[in-house]
Amino acid sequence: MATYVPPARTENPYLPLGDHRNAPFYGKDILSVRQFSREDLDYIFGVAKEMHAMVERVGTFDLLKGKILANLFYEPSTRTSSSFTSAMERLGGSVIPINEVRYSSVSKGESLPDTVRTLECYADVIVLRHPEVGASALAAKYARKPIINAGDGVGEHPTQALLDLFTILSELKRVNGLTVTMLGDLKYGRTVHSLARLLSLYEVRINYVSPEILRMPEEVKKELSEKGIPQAEYETLDEVLPETDVLYVTRVQKERFSDLNEYESVKHAYVITPETMTRAKDEMIVMHPLPRVGEISMEVDEDPRAAYFRQMEYGLYVRMALLAMVLGKA
Ligand code: NCD
Numbered sequence: 001m002a003t004y005v006p007p008a009r010t011e012n013p014y015l016p017l018g019d020h021r022n023a024p025f026y027g028k029d030i031l032s033v034r035q036f037s038r039e040d041l042d043y044i045f046g047v048a049k050e051m052h053a054m055v056e057r058v059g060t061f062d063l064l065k066g067k068i069l070a071n072l073f074y075e076p077s078t079r080t081s082s083s084f085t086s087a088m089e090r091l092g093g094s095v096i097p098i099n100e101v102r103y104s105s106v107s108k109g110e111s112l113p114d115t116v117r118t119l120e121c122y123a124d125v126i127v128l129r130h131p132e133v134g135a136s137a138l139a140a141k142y143a144r145k146p147i148i149n150a151g152d153g154v155g156e157h158p159t160q161a162l163l164d165l166f167t168i169l170s171e172l173k174r175v176n177g178l179t180v181t182m183l184g185d186l187k188y189g190r191t192v193h194s195l196a197r198l199l200s201l202y203e204v205r206i207n208y209v210s211p212e213i214l215r216m217p218e219e220v221k222k223e224l225s226e227k228g229i230p231q232a233e234y235e236t237l238d239e240v241l242p243e244t245d246v247l248y249v250t251r252v253q254k255e256r257f258s259d260l261n262e263y264e265s266v267k268h269a270y271v272i273t274p275e276t277m278t279r280a281k282d283e284m285i286v287m288h289p290l291p292r293v294g295e296i297s298m299e300v301d302e303d304p305r306a307a308y309f310r311q312m313e314y315g316l317y318v319r320m321a322l323l324a325m326v327l328g329k330a
Helices: 038-058 079-090 112-122 135-142 158-172 190-199 218-226 260-266 274-278 298-302 308-326
Strands: 068-073 094-098 125-130 147-152 179-183 205-209 231-234 246-249 285-287
Touching: 038 158, 038 308, 068 079, 068 112, 079 094, 079 125, 079 147, 079 308, 094 112, 112 125, 112 135, 125 135, 135 147, 147 158, 158 190, 158 246, 158 285, 158 308, 179 190, 190 218, 218 231, 274 298, 285 308
Parallel strands: 068 094, 068 125, 125 147, 179 205, 179 246, 205 231, 246 285
Antiparallel strands: none
């Protein structure tokens, strides 16, 4: 009787035959936007466009059939968590949702390394949101399966920045030459930390408009100035609004303040209204990672330049692309 000889394995013993072993990003973690080059971005956005076309044509298809995603959220989420779920299900895969860690063994005191080593026994990829900077990197150190950072405290939110950039490209058809104005809580807002870094791969000008106490961290500004990106800081929007192509509004991150009086003093620092929009370019777009808590009045929603609802939809296609890529199917 012939003896069964198992096929030779590469570095990953769980690799099913027929997968795209040489695909870029196969088996990789997505931890920070710093890991991406311009070529990577072109590739990701190319796949995202294909995902968009497929969703319009067939809605759901079986690219990731049999694959399982663990959605591990230690902080609240509506968009990120549900868009990853939708992305996985539209690709034919399934999801283990852990949106309330207090009902999981985390509340018994289980460490993050142990929780991810548990989940990877049951899932092929883990999406993680955690209140501490560097939590995803720590998880990735222990996990064999890909970890996707869905926000690590005030650190980064790389998948949001990718969808933000995809939104800019889809809406304005270019990134080079644009003036991007980031407004609001630039100190604690992780989305702007990631987006500023990602934009530094292009030729852009960036304005930071924030209260004095919520300025963009020096570390981020230094990284961008080393890449020759012109950056300027303001406390009011008036001066920079007429030259702005992308107005990126953020929520003041109440949960990050140790002194709530400080939060109270800045929580209504900026409000975008229809009157604000009269002073902006006709082809400008307004973006916001959402949730908004008063920074953009609802009357602005009717303005065609309000891109924040479309931005969420672009997020689905980018997250479908990322899942397919790290699982070796794109
Ligand atoms: C952002 C986040 O969680 O950082 N939300 C999101 O993922 N769309 C922004 C925020 O909470 O203000």
